[in-house]
Amino acid sequence: xxxxxxxxxxxxxxxxxxxxxxxxxxxxxxxxxxxxxxxxxxxxxxxxxxxxxxxxxxxxxxxxxxxxxxxxxxxxxxxxxxxxxxxxxxxxxxxxxxxxxxxxxxxxxxxxxxxxxxxxxxxxxxxxxxxxxxxxxxxxxxxxxxxxxxxxxxxxxxxxxxxxxxxxxxxxxxxxxxxxxxxxxxxxxxxxxxxxxxxxxxxxxxxxxxxxxxxxxxxxxxxxxxxxxxxxxxxxxxxxxxxxxxxxxxxxxxxxxxxxxxxxxxxxxxxxxxxxxxxxxxxx
Amino acid sequence: xxxxxxxxxxxxxxxxxxxxxxxxxxxxxxxxxxxxxxxxxxxxxxxxxxxxxxxxxxxxxxxxxxxxxxxxxxxxxxxxxxxxxxxxxxxxxxxxxxxxxxxxxxxxxxxxxxxxxxxxxxxxxxxxxxxxxxxxxxxxxxxxxxxxxxxxxxxxxxxxxxxxxxxxxxxxxxxxxxxxxxxxxxxxxxxxxxxxx
Numbered sequence: 001x002x003x004x005x006x007x008x009x010x011x012x013x014x015x016x017x018x019x020x021x022x023x024x025x026x027x028x029x030x031x032x033x034x035x036x037x038x039x040x041x042x043x044x045x046x047x048x049x050x051x052x053x054x055x056x057x058x059x060x061x062x063x064x065x066x067x068x069x070x071x072x073x074x075x076x077x078x079x080x081x082x083x084x085x086x087x088x089x090x091x092x093x094x095x096x097x098x099x100x101x102x103x104x105x106x107x108x109x110x111x112x113x114x115x116x117x118x119x120x121x122x123x124x125x126x127x128x129x130x131x132x133x134x135x136x137x138x139x140x141x142x143x144x145x146x147x148x149x150x151x152x153x154x155x156x157x158x159x160x161x162x163x164x165x166x167x168x169x170x171x172x173x174x175x176x177x178x179x180x181x182x183x184x185x186x187x188x189x190x191x192x193x194x195x196x197x198x199x200x201x202x203x204x205x206x207x208x209x210x211x212x213x214x215x216x217x218x219x220x221x222x223x224x225x226x227x228x229x230x231x232x233x234x235x236x237x238x239x240x241x242x243x244x245x246x247x248x249x250x251x252x253x254x255x256x257x258x259x260x261x262x263x264x265x266x267x268x269x270x271x272x273x274x275x276x277x278x279x280x281x282x283x284x
Numbered sequence: 285x286x287x288x289x290x291x292x293x294x295x296x297x298x299x300x301x302x303x304x305x306x307x308x309x310x311x312x313x314x315x316x317x318x319x320x321x322x323x324x325x326x327x328x329x330x331x332x333x334x335x336x337x338x339x340x341x342x343x344x345x346x347x348x349x350x351x352x353x354x355x356x357x358x359x360x361x362x363x364x365x366x367x368x369x370x371x372x373x374x375x376x377x378x379x380x381x382x383x384x385x386x387x388x389x390x391x392x393x394x395x396x397x398x399x400x401x402x403x404x405x406x407x408x409x410x411x412x413x414x415x416x417x418x419x420x421x422x423x424x425x426x427x428x429x430x431x432x433x434x435x436x437x438x439x440x441x442x443x444x445x446x447x448x449x450x451x452x453x454x455x456x457x458x459x460x461x462x463x464x465x466x467x468x469x470x471x472x473x474x475x476x477x478x479x480x481x
Contacts, residue, residue: 023457026313029400033309069376069390073369076398080365088358104407107361108400111368113313116398174479178309179468186454186461194453 007133014137017196017203020114021145022189027114031146031185032178034105038162041150043090043102045143048109051082052142053135055115056123060131064124075119079110114142149184156180290417291424298425300474304401304408305433306464307471311401315430316464319437324392328434331396333427335371336405340419342367343406364406372397401426436467 020026030048035041055075063071087106118138123131155161157175159168174180197204304310311332318328343364346352355363376393379385385393396402405426409419440463444450450459472479 025316025457028313029309029311032312069380069394072394072398073372076365077369080362084358084362087361088356091356091358100411103357104404107365108403110365111398111400111403113399172480177468177472177477177479178307179465179472182461182465182468186458186465189461190453190458193456193458197452
């Protein structure tokens with residue numbers, strides 16, 4: 001990333017190319033478990049978007065000097081402080097009939113991995129303005145997935161849209177389970193990947209972040225295997241334009257020759273010092 | 285004896301019958317990300333179980349207060365959240381100051397403690413009206429369920445990476461989504477949920 005990314009770059013990458021749900025696989029819990037209706041998905045996406053923007057801006061403005069292990073619970077607590085009044089308002093002051101699932105899943109947005117990942121990866125490393133752009137882009141990207149998944153699940157699973165019955169001849173209640181949503185997300189991720197491959201092929205493989213972050217254990221194991229495995233020196237035919245003459249080794253002296261020569265050289269050396277080794281050996 | 289039976293039955297139910305990760309979607313993002321690091325599965329199982337048990341027990345104590353039945357979901361969420369945050373901060377402080385934990389360990393601790401799975405366990409205990417032993421069992425089960433999900437995803441992702449017949453657009457994330465969907469469907473079968481109709 002360049003030092004000053006433009007709004008277009010941040011938006012395109014945050015919302016589309018590196019979509020938080022379909023590419024980065026963060027924030028799956030609310031979409032998989034809770035967005036079974038369009039209304040539910042809309043509520044979740046609004047809350048998630050507002051919370052993400054607020055916490056990313058806060059993290060960028062105030063939390064840069066705080067250690068990471070303290071920052072992460074702070075995101076969660078700030079998220080709760082933002083979300084609980086909204087839940088209280090929805091629960092008591094509006095006629096919106098929240099399901100039990102929604103009452104449980106709305107607070108879970110406070111601990112959503114999208115917030116922690118984007119605050120840590122982007123917000124605390126950039127200016128407030130850029131953190132706001134990134135959070136807005138990521139929030140819109142996640143909200144888009146929430147809404148599409150919610151609408152399709154309601155149509156296919158409950159034969160209605162926004163509470164209005166469609167009276168389809170067949171309903172597939174499996175779509176209301178996490179299984180159904182994961183299948184939908186698979187198709188949506190494939191459509192996004194096809195789009196990125198066509199329009200932005202340079203990002204197609206970069207977005208596979210897990211391949212970049214190869215586990216250290218695996219790298220170590222590979223290094224160990226390489227050190228242990230004998231390297232097979234396979235002959236490789238390379239045309240270099242001329243023939244290398246065959247190298248014939250010179251005739252080497254036999255072991256017996258070496259022994260005799262060495263013993264005689266040692267005798268001569270000691271004789272030069274006035275010591276006769278052969279005589280001493282005989283005496284012993 | 286009843287305590288032990290409750291504990292094991294709840295743990296078994298949480299892992300196999302209604303796997304909280306694959307059957308309900310709690311902590312599924314973390315399970316997919318952790319699945320690429322098989323060396324850390326044991327650590328995650330222990331940490332998630334520990335945080336889930338501690339949070340569940342403390343939250344069940346709050347729920348046992350005489351006026352707790354008047355709490356609405358918003359207040360309950362705030363209390364449960366503050367309990368979880370407090371448990372994490374105490375453990376993190378101990379790890380950092382007493383045991384001089386590395387940054388890598390602290391990062392693992394953060395992922396294991398602050399995720400939707402650990403936060404959802406007290407809610408599930410409350411809505412299912414589990415006993416004290418049941419709360420402990422569901423906490424332990426949450427950690428095991430997480431690791432079962434991570435192991436299953438890890439095994440499948442190896443086959444997905446090696447498979448050359450997957451169309452280009454479906455390689456990587458899309459194939460992973462379909463694979464996780466199939467495992468999720470298997471767990472839906474265990475829990476006797478209706479798929480068609």
